[in-house]
Amino acid sequence: MPEVMMATRQAGTAATHTILEVKNLEAWYGESHILHGMNFNVNAGEVVTLLGRNGAGKTTTLKSIMGILGKRTGSVRFNERELIRMTSDRIARLGIALCPEERGIFASLDVRENLLLPPVVRAGGLSLDQIFELFPNLKERLKSQGTKLSGGEQQMLAIARILRTGASLLMLDEPTEGLAPVIIQQIGHTIARLKKEGFTILLVEQNFRFASTVADRYYVVEHGKVIDGFSNAELPANMDKLHSYLGV
Ligand SMILES: Nc1ncnc2c1ncn2[C@@H]1O[C@H](COP(=O)(O)OP(=O)(O)O)[C@@H](O)[C@H]1O
Ligand SMILES: [Mg+2]
Numbered sequence: 322m323p324e325v326m327m328a329t330r331q332a333g334t335a336a337t338h339t340i341l342e343v344k345n346l347e348a349w350y351g352e353s354h355i356l357h358g359m360n361f362n363v364n365a366g367e368v369v370t371l372l373g374r375n376g377a378g379k380t381t382t383l384k385s386i387m388g389i390l391g392k393r394t395g396s397v398r399f400n401e402r403e404l405i406r407m408t409s410d411r412i413a414r415l416g417i418a419l420c421p422e423e424r425g426i427f428a429s430l431d432v433r434e435n436l437l438l439p440p441v442v443r444a445g446g447l448s449l450d451q452i453f454e455l456f457p458n459l460k461e462r463l464k465s466q467g468t469k470l471s472g473g474e475q476q477m478l479a480i481a482r483i484l485r486t487g488a489s490l491l492m493l494d495e496p497t498e499g500l501a502p503v504i505i506q507q508i509g510h511t512i513a514r515l516k517k518e519g520f521t522i523l524l525v526e527q528n529f530r531f532a533s534t535v536a537d538r539y540y541v542v543e544h545g546k547v548i549d550g551f552s553n554a555e556l557p558a559n560m561d562k563l564h565s566y567l568g569v
Contacts, residue, residue, distance in 0.1 A: 337365070340363060340399060341386070341399050341490060343361050343382075344360055345395035346382070346385055346395040347393065348384075348394075348545075349390075354545075355378050356378050356382060356393070356545040358545075359382055359385075359395070359547055360547050361547050363521060363523055366520075367516075367522070368521075369524065370526050370532040370536040370538070370540070371525045371539075371542050372527075372532065372539055372540070372541050372566070373543055377542040377543050377544065378546075379525040380422055380494055380525065383492045383494055383525060384419070386404070386412075386419075386492065387412055387413075387417060387492070388409035388411075388412045389409045389419075399412075399416075399417060399490065402415060413486070413488070416488045416489040417490045418439075418483035418486050418488035420483050420491065420493045420496065422495050424476060425479060426467040426475045428467040429466065429468075431467070432462050432464070432465055433463050435467055436449065438482065439486050440486065442486050442487050442488070443488070444487055445487045445489070448485075452484055452485065455511060455514065456477045456480075456511070458477060471504075472500055473504035473507070473508075476500060476504070476508065480496065480508075489519075489521060490521045490522075490523065491522050492523045492524075494525045495527060496512075496524070505528070508531075509535050522535075536553065537552065538551070538552045538553070541563070541566045
């Protein structure tokens with residue numbers, strides 16, 4: 322094999338290193354024990370999807386990684402650093418951002434103000450111009466109040482906002498929830514583009530059909546645990562199991 326090819330392959334191998342490793346993660350809301358030992362990992366540059374029924378613990382998992390939940394135990398390692406005892410702002414500064422299910426767009430602020438809200442925590446974040454190139458609609462709506470935006474525009478804004486911060490791991494909680502098919506398709510294109518730009522994405526989805534258009538790998542969450550996992554290539558052989566897990 323020519324040397325240049327070898328070099329490419331090695332680069333490919335290096336790109337599959339684990340950047341997020343979740344081990345025996347348990348979490349509580351007050352007295353309610355919700356996560357019972359989550360185990361999964363995400364490699365650099367991947368789109369990994371957590372699937373599972375309502376109430377399985379997917380959102381709680383993302384919140385636990387972000388450090389915005391009172392009590393959690395086990396291990397969450399990001400680029401070899403242990404996060405389990407870190408505060409959420411330190412975790413954010415290491416380069417993890419969460420786009421929450423409820424989107425968190427401030428109704429009284431306009432698009433520009435919403436975009437500028439989260440602090441830039443690291444170098445490498447996108448500039449406003451780069452963001453507008455990804456989301457041309459947002460540029461047209463720059464002076465619109467949060468309340469005037471459609472659901473799709475709010476979701477785009479919620480994703481755009483975390484791209485400025487410099488985070489390299491983006492956690493997106495049900496970005497397609499309640500949106501029309503044409504908007505869901507746009508979000509799919511956006512995720513594919515972000516992956517191409519080198520972002521790593523941990524996605525939570527109920528919409529398996531959508532997830533299958535963007536994800537490299539899947540984990541199935543049930544009762545606060547990962548009960549199965551497979552890659553896109555393994556998907557056809559696992560469709561029956563998946564239907565029974567998700568009850569669809
Ligand atoms: N703030 C909260 N306080 C107490 N229990 C909660 C809270 N949020 C979620 N739960 C419970 O935790 C479990 C997991 O919820 P969640 O992580 O939101 O599930 P998913 O995102 O998979 O639908 C559910 O039983 C839910 O009722
Ligand atoms: Mg949820």
